[in-house]
Amino acid sequence: MRTGTTGSRRLLQLAAIAATGMTLVACSGGGGDADAGGGEDGGTITVWMDQNRADALGDVIASFEEESGTTVEVVIKEFGDIAGDFVTQAPGGEGPDVVIAPHDALGNLVSNGVVAPIELGDASGDFQDVAIEAMSYDGSVYGVPVSIENLALVRNTALAPEAPATWDDLVATGQAAVASGSAQYPLLVGLDPNTADPYHLYPLQASYGGPLFALNDDGTYDGSDLQIGNEGNLQFAAQLQQWGADGILNLSISQDIAKEQFAAGASPYTITGPWSLAQFDEAGIEYAIDPIPSAGGQSATPLVGVQGFMLSSYSENPIVATQFITDYMASEEAQTAIYEAGDRAPALTAAFEAMPADSPTAAFGEIGADAVPMPNVPEMAAIWDQWGATEAQIIGGQGDPTQLWTSMAEAIQSTIDAG
Amino acid sequence: MSTTPPIPTDAPAQQRASDAERIARLRQPRMRPGRWIAEIGWRHVVGLAVVVFATFPLVYVLSASLNPTGTLTGSNVLFREISVENYVELLSDTRRPYARWFVNTMVVGVVTSLATVFLGALAAYAFSRMRFTGRRVGLLSLLLVQMFPQLLAVVAIYLLMQGLGDVFPILGLDSLAGLILVYLGGALGVNTYLMYGFFNTVPASIDEAAKIDGAGHARIFFTIILRLVAPILAVIGLLSFIGTTSEFVISSALLTSPDNLTLAIGLFRYVSEETSTNYPVFAAGAVLAAIPVVALFLYLQRYIVAGLTAGSVK
Amino acid sequence: MAAPDTTGLRRPRRLSGSLGLLAKIALLAVVDAIAVFAIMLLAAQGSWIVVAVVALVTVVVNAVYLVPGRFLPAKYLTPGLVLLGIFQVFVVLFSCYIAFTNYGFGHNSTKDDAISQLIQQSTSRVEDSPAYRVTVVENLSGLGLLVTDPDGDVSVGSAEQPLQRLDEGQVETEAGVAVAADGWTTLTTGQIVQRQSDIASLQVPFSDDLDDGFLVTADARNAYVFVSNLSYDEATDTLTDTDTGVVYVDGGEGAFVSPDGEELRPGWQVLVGFENFAYPFQSQAFGQALIGVTIWTFAFAAISVGLSFLLGLALAVTLNDPRLRGRNVYRVLAILPYAFPSFLSALVWLGLLNTEFGFVNQVLLGGAAVPWLSDPIIAKISVILVNVWLGFPYMFLVCTGALQSIPEEVTEAATVDGARGWAIFRLIKLPLLLVSIAPLLISSFAFNFNNFNIIYMLTRGGPRIGGIDENVGHTDLLITLVYKVAFAGQGADYGLASALAIIIFVIVAVISAISFRQTKALEDLN
Missing domain, CATH: 1.10.287 (Helix Hairpins)
Incomplete structure (x- = not known):
């Protein structure tokens, strides 16, 4: 492209004008198209969900689209990102009409004003009680629960043929298996060296000290009455250190190691949730799901996590979005589809009872049905941090358990007061 | 350094550099073993030691990626089993379009690094060859402004891109073009400084000679200077490419839809979700992700290695 | 090119x-x-x-x-500066603005949004009230609801006009639900979709007595009787809780507050002055921890850069001999840690350093139980070790480049003058090298000063320092600490994060500017 002589100025100017014109056309054309996309007959709603559930709900969404004439635009996001992105994007108008989110994010979502309450009417009786409790905040229900997940004791039936009747039973069987060389660990609980894992340790704690907050009559939390420093919990703290010293709990065993070792048959027991079962099945071990035996006398209930569809308070399509949530996501078809895809128990009682009784998910579900939901107050993020770090220090033997636990309880109390 | 004579113009720099190496080798065809150890042998020892230190974690990842079972922590016996199962799973997972992420990463990395090299070279030329008020302060400010912790400015970046997206939808959130623009905001800065140093080693007499021949500043820059500083352009290109492809904070804030992710974000999701971690597949993805960077390094290495002034100042 | x-x-x-x-x-x-x-x-x-x-x-x-x-x-x-202006300078200025606001958790939108959300949240169904079947209708006065109650009686009402009973002759029913009424036009599905925001916000009073509540439909098919126990008075700009009589006023800090200090969430964004900047100086324990963290941050950055540079330089010098066969192989292999995405490497090291199962303890140290990441001092050593592993290839690259930019003549002239290997390096090459590398060392220092990824991925700042309310750990850098304080507490606090970012920026920039002077790196510019 070497022309050798000086080019014609006129030509250059023409080229410049043409370029300007083309760019303008291109830009405005693009803008016009984007605007034209929105206005279909039945409107369009945007739903954020994870890939797993989007695959499961394909048919249900298709029938909703057909029956309502509405276009459902499903935006696939990583489940863990949804709640955070929702809070950031909804006020700017970038958010969706409907999201799926874990119930423990609810306090955060409500405090940021991004979710709207949904009146389920009489339909609320159709769901598992624990699921409705979980989706409630400050007296209102925010969304339709779809699945329930919780921890239980998974037992390797080759190493421990019988369900342990008591905690001591469990420890004795575990230690015997280690002593005989058939296993390496009496029990596997996935922990982090610096932040332990309050969620996985909670059933043990509950058997000593009861819930984190006092409970109201209706089974919801009384956020103003912190119970984490009570006498029972102090006993738990002391016991935690003992378990650490005895090797029942081991900070070097991460979630992944716990899963992998259990799948390799290295321990008769592990405390885990339904999400680990696929790996155990793949490894081909025989296992059974049992309630976690009580270590401290009270029942060792796990914390329940509930996932549900919620309505954005910034939605410009509230009617259609509500119909989508209450009529379609609450249907047995949708709930069963999600259960089959994700191994988590459905929240709708009809779908829950339709699960094969001998399935592992049903066993997890039975255990969760009597449990309490994870607290959903927004202060929980800070509380998990403090709670876990203290548990790690206690298990690692870095100080007096009572003292560590008490100062943690005070710190958590001041976090709540500040909030 | 400006006392050196003007450069002869008969052969490209890297050609002469490899000539120099060849001559250096020929000069000492044979050495006594003792001398070989003293002058060359120990270098192999040091090189090997560093290579072991540098690569053992990566060998570990490679081993994990070939092991069909296990976690990153649980596979301490290297290469216990060898299977491409994880790679097959990685590439066949429609929910996590790895191939797409790979392409995205290459596009972002290549465009950003080329543009960074170009913009940086333009600026370095001005700083090196021209005298103007604010030059010293300008160069210093370029270095300083990049010290703002971007992690904590990510909210501002997010809001800026949201606003930009209202005007130009293709540059807004969840757009690779927008992400590239954000990266190019950092094109000046340390890179400019690095280039500036190298530009200074090209004798000003070369410019002057060209100027006497009637060449304008633009022609001197594009046809003479750029060629002479090729090694530093390669280094900057490489650094920029590496930095871009492993950047995480901004890209994970801006990109959302699965088809638009880059490798760094996409791969992180293999291990970030407690309920769906898959270390072996993550390891496979990480191994493949490292390949383009290594390939680029191999390709650019002759520029990086062929000394700049070593060639031009003979 | x-x-x-x-x-x-x-x-x-x-x-x-x-x-x-x-x-x-x-x-x-x-x-x-x-x-x-x-x-x-x-x-x-x-x-x-x-x-x-x-x-x-x-x-x-x-x-x-x-x-x-x-x-x-x-x-x-210009081309670079325009981009720099938009994506760096503007972003920094924008962050400065955010630093003076309360933007973040509970304050992420406007006051209007907050008021409507508060009222929406305080609206609850009247207990034990029945469900009504409705049809959305319209007349000249606006939208209305045609309501069929559980007994089959039909009434109609709109926002201004409370529910009125209709006679059977005035309505048309389908499957027991009234679908049309005289004087009202029934909305089609398409119209409902188009006007759904209006319909969803339509409140039809149940009776003349407002305390009886109002009917609201969320799906245009069913309606329930709701009461709201918050009412907003525009004239006085207050929210009143109708159950308790408590009046919430705009406290000037982006939220409605009751006389005894209770704050309603959500609030909205307002400017809060220097409040965010004062945060680190409020609690003494936190202030002390902050000093410790600041010292460690400097140490971490300086040691990381120093060791990486020494290792990188040593390797560059070692491999910078044209007679060395296979040096390209060494170069490529040594650069690998840099080619691997850094936060992914951090995850790999996390596994390698596991006390009981990690490759380092189990294989390299033959079953030792070194607590690499959970002992306060060893954890510090570990993060520096990993950071050197990540950083030395960069130093190796730039040192190689810089060494090769030193003209052969310099070495040759020195050799003629009788200088030998080490002396040539120390007296001639190193000073030349430092001139070109010093600014990179400083920028590398600044980078490591804010090296969030490695700390957060490896230790999350832990092990935790006891005795402080805030979650401060022994390996926390300023940036990870800020991140935890600003984001990991009760949701994001962007205002605080921006303010702390500015404080960190000022510290790093001042130190770097002084260092530039000290090293006289830019002296040839004068």
Whole structure:
């Protein structure tokens, strides 16, 4: 492209004008198209969900689209990102009409004003009680629960043929298996060296000290009455250190190691949730799901996590979005589809009872049905941090358990007061 | 350094550099073993030691990626089993379009690094060859402004891109073009400084000679200077490419839809979700992700290695 | 880039200016077109300040390239500077603005949004009230609800007109539900979809007594009786809890507060002055921890850079011998840690350093139980070790480049003068090298000062320091601490994060600026 002589100025100017014109056309054309996309007959709603559930709900969404004439635009996001992105994007108008989110994010979502309450009417009786409790905040229900997940004791039936009747039973069987060389660990609980894992340790704690907050009559939390420093919990703290010293709990065993070792048959027991079962099945071990035996006398209930569809308070399509949530996501078809895809128990009682009784998910579900939901107050993020770090220090033997636990309880109390 | 004579113009720099190496080798065809150890042998020892230190974690990842079972922590016996199962799973997972992420990463990395090299070279030329008020302060400010912790400015970046997206939808959130623009905001800065140093080693007499021949500043820059500083352009290109492809904070804030992710974000999701971690597949993805960077390094290495002034100042 | 074209240098005159001119004009045209388009769009949105800025920048850019013979340096600097201005400088300024607001958890939108959300949240169904079947209808006064109660009785009402019983003759029913009434037009599904925001916010009073509540439909098919126990009074700008009588007033800090200090969530964004900047100085324990963290941050950055540089330089010198066979292989292998995405490497090291199962303890140390990441001191050593592993290839790269930019003559002249290997290196090469590398060391220091990934992925700042309310750990850097304080507490606090970012920035920038002076790195600029 070497022309050798000086080019014609006129030509250059023409080229410049043409370029300007083309760019303008291109830009405005693009803008016009984007605007034209929105206005279909039945409107369009945007739903954020994870890939797993989007695959499961394909048919249900298709029938909703057909029956309502509405276009459902499903935006696939990583489940863990949804709640955070929702809070950031909804006020700017970038958010969706409907999201799926874990119930423990609810306090955060409500405090940021991004979710709207949904009146389920009489339909609320159709769901598992624990699921409705979980989706409630400050007296209102925010969304339709779809699945329930919780921890239980998974037992390797080759190493421990019988369900342990008591905690001591469990420890004795575990230690015997280690002593005989058939296993390496009496029990596997996935922990982090610096932040332990309050969620996985909670059933043990509950058997000593009861819930984190006092409970109201209706089974919801009384956020103003912190119970984490009570006498029972102090006993738990002391016991935690003992378990650490005895090797029942081991900070070097991460979630992944716990899963992998259990799948390799290295321990008769592990405390885990339904999400680990696929790996155990793949490894081909025989296992059974049992309630976690009580270590401290009270029942060792796990914390329940509930996932549900919620309505954005910034939605410009509230009617259609509500119909989508209450009529379609609450249907047995949708709930069963999600259960089959994700191994988590459905929240709708009809779908829950339709699960094969001998399935592992049903066993997890039975255990969760009597449990309490994870607290959903927004202060929980800070509380998990403090709670876990203290548990790690206690298990690692870095100080007096009572003292560590008490100062943690005070710190958590001041976090709540500040909030 | 400006006392050196003007450069002869008969052969490209890297050609002469490899000539120099060849001559250096020929000069000492044979050495006594003792001398070989003293002058060359120990270098192999040091090189090997560093290579072991540098690569053992990566060998570990490679081993994990070939092991069909296990976690990153649980596979301490290297290469216990060898299977491409994880790679097959990685590439066949429609929910996590790895191939797409790979392409995205290459596009972002290549465009950003080329543009960074170009913009940086333009600026370095001005700083090196021209005298103007604010030059010293300008160069210093370029270095300083990049010290703002971007992690904590990510909210501002997010809001800026949201606003930009209202005007130009293709540059807004969840757009690779927008992400590239954000990266190019950092094109000046340390890179400019690095280039500036190298530009200074090209004798000003070369410019002057060209100027006497009637060449304008633009022609001197594009046809003479750029060629002479090729090694530093390669280094900057490489650094920029590496930095871009492993950047995480901004890209994970801006990109959302699965088809638009880059490798760094996409791969992180293999291990970030407690309920769906898959270390072996993550390891496979990480191994493949490292390949383009290594390939680029191999390709650019002759520029990086062929000394700049070593060639031009003979 | 530099295509090996041997003819260009010999015959520079052949490269005509017209090609460059064409490119220049074409590029300017594109830039102007985009600018004009943006200005039109922004003007339509009413963003006049942005319009002015875009126009000004466009004029300046055109002037720079079109006015002959002037602004020569600007011709080369402008493209980079414009991008720098938008994506770095503006972002920093924007962060400064955010630092003076309470933007973040519970304060992420406008006051209007907050009021409507508070009222929405306080609206609850009257206990034990029945469900009503409704049809959305309309007359001249506006939207209304045609209501069929559980007993089959039908009434109609609108926002202004409480529910009124209708006689059977006035309505048309289908499957027991009234679908049309005299004097009202029934909305079609399409109309419902189009006006759904209006319908969802329609409140039909149940009776003349407002305490009986109002009917609201969320799906245009069912309605329930709701009461709201918050009412907003525009004249006094207060929210009143109708159950308790408590009056919430705008406390000036972006939220409604009751007389005894209870704050309603959500609030909204307001400017809060220097409050965010004062945060670190409020609690003494936190302030002390902050000093410890600051010292460790400096130590971490300095040691990381120092060790990486020494290792990188040593390797560069070692491999910088043309007689060394296979040095390219060494080079490529040594660069690998840098080629691997850094936070992914951190995850790998996390596994390698596991006390009981990690490769380092189990295989390299034959079953030792070194608590790499959970002992306060060893954890510090570990993070530095990993950071050196990540950082030395970069130093190796730039040192190799810098070594090779030192002219052969320098070495040769020294050799002639009788200097030997080590002396040549120490007295001649190293000073030359440092001149070109020093700024990179400083910028590398600044990078490591804010090296969030490695700390957060490896230890999350832990092990935790006891006795402090805040979650401060032994390996926390300022940036991870800020991140935890600002984001991991009760949701994000962008205002606080921005303020702390500015404080960190000022610290790093001041130290770097002083270092630049000290090293006289830029002295040849004078």
